[in-house]
Structure formats: structure tokens, C-alpha cells
Amino acid sequence: MVFRGRPSKACQRCRTRRLKCDYRRDSCTPCLRAAVVCHGYRDPQEIRIEDQTDDARRKVLVKSKHVSLTESSLSVSIDIQARMIFFAHYVSVGSRGWDFLVPWERETEVVPRWLDASIDAVSLALLAHQHVSLPLLSLARQRYALALRVMKQSLSSPPTAGDSLIAASLLLDLFEKITHSEASVIQFWPSHVNGTLALIQKIGVQNFQDHYALRIISRFLTNYVISCVASAHAVSKDVLILCDHLERHLNLKDNPKWKISALTIQYASFLSAVRTGRWSLQESMARAQDLDQALLVLSQNIPPDWQPERRTLRYPLPHVYGQQMDLYLDRLVTQAWNVLRQVRIQLNEYLLDCYDKLSAIHGVNQLAASEVALSNIAALSLEIYASIPQYASYVCRSKRSQGEADGIGLSIVPQKGCDKVHTPSELLDCYTLLFPMYVAARSKAATVDQRQWVSYMFRYISDHFGIRNALLLAQLLDQNTDIDPWCIYAMLGGYGFAA
Template sequence: MVYNGKPSKACAHCRRRKLRCDLRKQACGQCLRAGLACTGYRDPGQLRIQDESESTKQRALGFKSRPITSAIQVPLEETARAAFFSHYVHGFSTTYDVLELIGGQSGLDKHLAASVDAVSLAFFSFQYDAVSALKPAREKYLSALPLVKAALGAPELLASNSTLLAVLLLDLFEKITNRSPISSESWMSHVRGALVLARLRDPAQLNTYIGLRLSVRLFTNMLISCVAANAPIPPALTKLHIELQPHVRGDDPKWRVSSLVMKYANFRGTLQGGLLSHAEVLKRAKKLDGEFSSLARDLPPCWISQRVALQKPSSTVLEQYYDVYPDYFTAQACNVIRMMRILLNDLIRQTYLSTVAASGYLEPQALNVGFASHLIDSMAKEICAAGPQFVDLPEARNRPSNSSPSRRMHCYTLLLPYYVAAFSASPETGVREWVVQRFRSMATNLGIKNAAIVAEMLERRDGTSPWSVYATLGSYAFAA
């Protein structure tokens, strides 16, 4: 008897008597008397574990392979919408996080859904250099326009959150696809329309998260649009700023920056009239620069950067150090302050030089020109020191990983501050040459085409206005 390859007791009896019952082809008498059916010993070859891998492989090769599943085709619109949400709602920028809250209440209204589709395709085309998405983006945009117009004619939708958001998204579409603010009326048409809508809304909506968030977004978008297009600040925007004041933290650095930028925009508007004397220009410019400087000194401790010195020379930093910020958004806000100070001091420097040209004597103004240049160079170097943390240094703290989708956007939003620094800094600082190298690196290693375009502007020294560059880069479409 065999059990699990081992002989039974009866077979053990056979072994003690040295009987070869397995060769007799019958059971021995002892086994029969014990009432057991002895089958004898098994063939050792049957008990041996053998490697059947090769024979199994050969049998498998005899069958025709078939794919288990077919490839999943995700529609372009769904892919684009997912990219848009991952950037503007959940990811790098939460600028339009209210979209999820509005959609979660009762689903998206048709005009809002159409606007989301249009701007999603436009963003996808830019972010992933997907030319195939640009045509359907424009088609969706054209189909969204009549839907938004119909919503404006419906009393229940006219002043709704969904309608205001839809118009803001159409404005975002224009900023992504249209880079010529001076020559195109459409570049500001939607944000102007949104400002009109805001006047029709119940003031109580500022007490809600969605209402306040949309109004602050509208204020910021309209303000920056005016600055970039060199347009005057409309009275309605000034009124909106006053209405928002009680609902925001007065000590919020970002709000304080926005308020000072508004003063800067009004100052630029006054300059366009050409009615200010050199003395008045200098007085107002210095006063505003002092306010930006005061804001920079009063930043919360959690905003303060830490300087890190490099042990070895590196082409990825201008001077042998870089600054580490708590996060990208803090660094961005600090760079806005520096850009404003550079632009103001460049105006101060040019005004002094104009005075020199008129009088023919440099000596009285040489010290003032030198001081303005010193401030510009200092701000330019600080901008350059703020970039490596997010772009070039693999050992830098709080740096996005190479695989992070936000890293490319981090680099992209550095284009404007880098350009302003290179545009205005003194030649002896080497800022222009260093920035051009960084732009070339971004274009080559990260595929940022606009980095190469801006690098060429600096190399040509064609004097392109920083605000024109800002519009070319997509304005606030890609900044937080």
C-alpha cells in the first residue's frame, strides 16, 4: 500500500523479509492476511520532481498569442479637462478651486461646462505642446460664447456664480491663446464684462467663500490686465477694491502687494498723460518704491528665505549662493515686490538721466543715478538667487522632483522675473548673460519654447517692455 509516496506497514513487512513484491505483480501473503492491498514500491522515476519549464515553454509557444485587453482610448476633451483640474483646481494653482464647489452643488450649467471645455483644451494645448487640441479649443470657445450670452439674458443666471466664473474662464482662454494685449480688444473684453457682472451681484455674496473667491480673482485679473495693456484703472475696479477690504486680512502680504500694484497702475496711467514734471515723477516713484521696500521688510517670519552657500562653483547660480523659500508661492510674491522695485527705480534712473540730458551736466545727478542702479542690481541678484531652488539644483530643499508635473510650470513662471532682472541690471553684474543661459537650459532640457523666445529678445537687446513679455507669456494664466 502506498500513501503519499511512502510504503504502508504491510510493505515494511515485505522489506524486512527482503521480498520484492513489486516485481511479483501480486500482493504477498502477509499483506493479504493483513487485509491490505499492497501495490508494491513505485517506480523511483515516478516519484522524482523534474524541471518541466522547457517543455511547458515549448507547449506555450505552440499557441497563438492574443492580447488580454485592448488599449483604452480616452477622449481628448476628458484628458484636457483632467489636466485643467489637476492644475487650476487641485494642483499647482488652486486659482479656480471654486469650480469643484459650484459643480458639486447641482452640476455645471451648460454655459459654464462649455467654458470649462474650451479653456481646458487651450491649457492642454499649451502645457503639452498638443497642436491637435488648439482647433477643438477654438471651436469649443465659439460654441461657449452664445451659451454665455444666453445666460446673461436669463434673470436667474445673470448674477450667478456660474455665469461670473464662465466669463472669467473665457478671459483665461484669451490670456492663454492671445498674446497681443495692445492690438486685440478681446484680450480685455471678458474681464471687463466680468467687472460689469460684479456690479449686479448681491453684496452679501462677499460673505461666502465662493463669492469672495470669485471677486478677489476678478480684482486681480482686471488689475494685471490693465497694467499689462497699459490701460487706466476703471472706477469700478477701485470700488471693488474698497468693497473687498473688510473681507480680507489687512496684513495678508499678497493682498498688500495687490494694493500697491494698483497704486503703481494708477501712477503709470498718470504718466501716460505726460503732465507730470520730472520732480513730481521722482517724488511719486520714490514714495511708491519706499512702500514696496517697507512691505518687504515687514513680511511674516514664515516668509523669510534662508541663504545657502555653495561649496563648489556652479553655472546654475549667478553668485555662489541661492535662497531657499518655504514654498513656491512665497518666492513668487517676493519676486513681484522685487520686479516692482526694479521697474520703479529704472523709471527713477531714466528720469535723472533725462534731467542730465536737458542740463548737459552729469555731476549733480551722478549719485542719484548710481543709487538707483545699485537698488536695481540688488533686486536683480535676489531674483536670480530665488530660482535655483525650483529649477537647477538637485540637492536644493523644497525643490519639485524631475518627474513632478509642476516643475515645468515652476520654471515657466520664472521667465518674467528673470527677464525683468536681465532687462534692467547693469552689464557688470553678468545677470543678462546668466539669465540667457538659464533660458537656453529650460528650452533644451524642459522643452519650454518661450524660454528660447525670451532669450532671443535679451540677446537682440531690442528693448521689449517687460509687460509686453508678460502678455506674450500668457499673463496670469500660468501664475498662481
């Protein structure tokens, strides 16, 4: 440490210009005369001593002939790497559907043991999925078992922090979706979310009031409704109470996505009734037609900023079907639209099956009604195809979407064949397209040309974005395999990757 004498108390401008500063509190006289801002005065005690430790160290090292300066690299543990990737994909950069974890990510709140263990488990599961690593998957399962034990202990004497318990429960459900992609597991999906529902009821919905707590409930409702649709189970009345709670506190009554979710809940009840044989064939058809009409009316009344902007290309491009493409506000709007289209396609396919049954049983000619249903499916499929180029092709990617991607510093997967890399957000953009693409290409109205184009796009997405499941879908499509769409959804990881 070196004493450098008594420093000047003058303001910056007076020191630079060697003016006589009178140290007035608000502004010195020279600054007032010049009509400039006076930036105040330094504290002499803070600048009287200069730290020359680094200078001294450097001089010693230069004199030493046998010491070489080399940069040391710090190895980051696999747990930290996994957490970084998880938070990038789900919290801060990618889907942001789990943004309620932000307080614990930034450590503004103490992370409870059960939540910490759950984050470890799901983070390692995601990393194991990305690298197809059995050792990582084994480690993830060990952390999952630990998280379950800690959760069980916390439930025996519930703490006051109910938010973290629900978040941990949702993370363990996410672990199941990432690690179990077999079609047979769909029947167990409701049991997972019902466990979370029981926990919410035990804590009391009235205790979920702040922003992050309501985001947790929103995440749960999304998972629950999807589970009910995929497994053909009706939505519980207790969940409808949660919906009312969320709608009141977040003012969602006029939100287009919320309206689509409400009709999706009706669709889950419809599937449950069909599965259990509650209605006659004629009543089931009437219910399907009413629900399809309600979805059509909703699509016609969605606000302008949610409406896609249609572009017709002058010249054909390989990633644009029929030279027609739509540009959307963002991925979430695109995803909501495609959910609406998927439900309508499956309702109209159900109606086609009913028309065939009526013709076979009663000999009733349903040709006109069948043509209407086929026309609906064909139009909805074309809209799905038009939503693909914005996210799957950089030639057609909208300025808004590309700008959002370029503004993110984290890149994960390099593009094969060029030096372009993809962010978690860009990967999710494409992943959310896979299921609606498959539903449209496997529909009864799909042409050979459309199936070939979708198969080509699956292969392109697999090669260009490194999404392995896209190649598997291309192979299933080429083999003309008749698999229930929701089995495909489970194979894709369900809402573990794309909700």
C-alpha cells in the same frame, strides 16, 4: 448563488477562538474578561448568500479552448484628456489659483451649460498650447464660440447662480490669454476684465459671501490689477469697493501679499498718469520715489515666515549665480517677493530715464541719484537670481518643495537626459520665474556675466522642463532686443500661465 447554512452570530474574536459568545449589546462577556474591544456582531442576512458568479464564469472559460482572455483598452476622448490636464494645472495640483472650480470638478454641484462650455474651451486651448496643435486650437475656438453663445443667452435672463457666470467669464478671459500672446493684445486686456466687472456689479457684490464665491472675486481682482499694470490703466473705483469687500470677509488687512497688491494698484495709477501726461516730470519723479520707498518699507516689515533663508554655497554650481541662493516657504511667497522686486526695478529704471532727461534739458548733474537707482536695481536683480535655484535646480531644490512635488502622483513632462518627470506644480514653479528673470537681465544694471547666466538658465529650463518660451527668451536676450517687459509678459501668456 449558494446557500451556505446558518452563520454564527458571535463576534469576530469569539468565532476565531471558538468561545461561547453571549451577544451582549455593548460588549460580550469573553471580550470584557479579556479587556479587549468587542467589534460587534454580523448581520446573518448579509452573509447567508455567497455570490459565486465569478467562480462559475472562470470555470467555463477555462474549459473553453477557443476563448482567449485579453485586456481591452478604453480610449479616453480628447475632451476628457484636456479637462484632466486643465484641472491638474489650475485647480487641484498646479497653481490652485482656480480652486473655486472644485465643486464643479467633483460634481458636488450641477455644472451649468455656460460653465461647462467655458471649461471645454479653455481645456482644449491649454492642450493645444502644450502640443502646438492647430487642429486642437481650431476645436478649442469652436468651443469658445459655443461658450460665448451660451453666455449671451444666460445673460438675457440671468439665473440665480451668479458664481458660475463669473467663473465662466474668467475662464473665457483665460482662453484669450492662452491663445493670444501677441504684444498688441495688451491694449484689449482691460476690456475683458471690465466685462467681468460689469457682470459682478449686475449680480451684486453682496451676493458673494461664501468661501468659493470670495475666491472667485479674488481671482478676478488678480486678473484686473495685472491687466491695468500691463496696459498702464488706473484701477476703477468700483474695483476698490470689491477690494474692501474681500478684505473684510477674508481678514486680509495684515496679509503680506494683500499689501503688495495694494501698492501694485498704486503702481497702475502711477503708470496711467505717466502715460496720459497728467504730472510734470518733477512730480512724476517724486511719485516714483515715494512708491519705491513704500515698497522698500514693506519688504523690511514682512513677517519672518515670509522672509527667505539665505544660503551661501562653498563651491560654485552652474544653476546658482554667485554661489548665493534663497529658500522660500513656497512658490506663492517667492512669486509675491519677485512681483515687489519687478515693480521696484521698473520704478528705478523710470527714475534713471528722468535723470537723463533732466541732465539733457537743464544740464543738472544727477550722477549721485543715478548711482542710487542703479544700486537698487542691481541689488534687486541679485535677489531675483537667488530665488531661481530652489525651483529650477533639483540639486538645490528645498526639501519642502521637493516633498510637495514627490507627494503628487500626476507627472506630465519627462526630463530630457534622465528618467525624472515633472508635475504641473514643478512646471509652474519654473514658469513663474521667467518674467522676473527677464526683467532683471534686461535692466540697466545687468552685467554681461549676469545676462549670459540668465540666458544659460533659460536654455536649461527649456531643455529640462520642456518650457518652449524659455528658449525664446534666451534668444531675445542673446540678440539684445529692446522689447518692453510687458510685451514679453503678454508673449508668455500673461496671468494665463503664471498668476
